[in-house]
Amino acid sequence: MSSSILVISAHAADFVWRAGGAIALYHQRGYRVRVVCLSYGERGESQEAWKQPGATLDRVKEIRRNEASCAAEILGAEIRFYDCGDYPLQPSTEAIGRLVGEYRDLQPALILTHPPHDPYNPDHAVAHELALRSRVYAQAAGYPAEGKPLGAPPVFLFEPHQPEQCRFRPEVLLDITPVFEIKKKAMESIPAQKYMWEYYAELAKRRGIQAVRNSGRKQIRYAEAFERAYPQVTEELS
Ligand SMILES: [Zn+2]
Numbered sequence: 001m002s003s004s005i006l007v008i009s010a011h012a013a014d015f016v017w018r019a020g021g022a023i024a025l026y027h028q029r030g031y032r033v034r035v036v037c038l039s040y041g042e043r044g045e046s047q048e049a050w051k052q053p054g055a056t057l058d059r060v061k062e063i064r065r066n067e068a069s070c071a072a073e074i075l076g077a078e079i080r081f082y083d084c085g086d087y088p089l090q091p092s093t094e095a096i097g098r099l100v101g102e103y104r105d106l107q108p109a110l111i112l113t114h115p116p117h118d119p120y121n122p123d124h125a126v127a128h129e130l131a132l133r134s135r136v137y138a139q140a141a142g143y144p145a146e147g148k149p150l151g152a153p154p155v156f157l158f159e160p161h162q163p164e165q166c167r168f169r170p171e172v173l174l175d176i177t178p179v180f181e182i183k184k185k186a187m188e189s190i191p192a193q194k195y196m197w198e199y200y201a202e203l204a205k206r207r208g209i210q211a212v213r214n215s216g217r218k219q220i221r222y223a224e225a226f227e228r229a230y231p232q233v234t235e236e237l238s
Pocket residue numbers: 010011014041045121124
């Protein structure tokens with residue numbers, strides 16, 4: 001089995017709130033984790049950064065880049081920024097080609113990205129579509145890119161900010177108790193979205209309670225929820 005995972009995040013910090021626990025957990029297990037941020041979220045998700053005196057688009061991008069890099073380092077991930085723009089996020093053919101390259105280069109064991117619906121930020125849906133589309137291209141022997149065609153790694157869709165409105169239904173609850181303090185530290189390295197810290201700490205606790213209820217494993221205190229983009233293939237029904 002490959003020992004890497006690929007995380008495709010629409011904006012600079014989405015991966016931290018939604019999948020920081022999964023990233024830290026897999027890093028601790030010896031996996032190489034690569035995060036691709038398609039955009040800095042410089043227009044839509046940088047409210048605090050815009051309040052700073054003398055804020056410009058370039059300055060806000062720089063702030064978001066530094067924050068996301070710091071969070072990735074805390075979680076144990078490498079990070080790449082595509083700077084595809086924000087409001088709207090407009091992925092170019094070049095960006096798709098780069099993503100295909102990431103898949104073929106890493107041959108990830110699993111992929112984490114956004115679910116397909118988000119009426120609060122349509123760019124999350126764009127990221128979803130792009131992540132799945134480039135995965136399919138990476139599988140095609142005839143697609144003109146370097147490296148071996150990709151196999152069929154599972155895709156897990158992380159929890160959006162307002163799950164009910166995004167038609168998100170938890171299908172997988174990942175126990176992140178051993179790495180929750182690391183996730184918390186990573187979240188706190190993002191002051192541009194300070195209003196998210198408490199919300200996602202409480203969400204992890206709530207998903208943890210649900211994980212106990214669904215497994216009987218009383219030691220679980222914190223969890224992250226995911227949907228699956230494709231069916232699970234198994235020899236055991238468990
Ligand atoms: Zn976002």
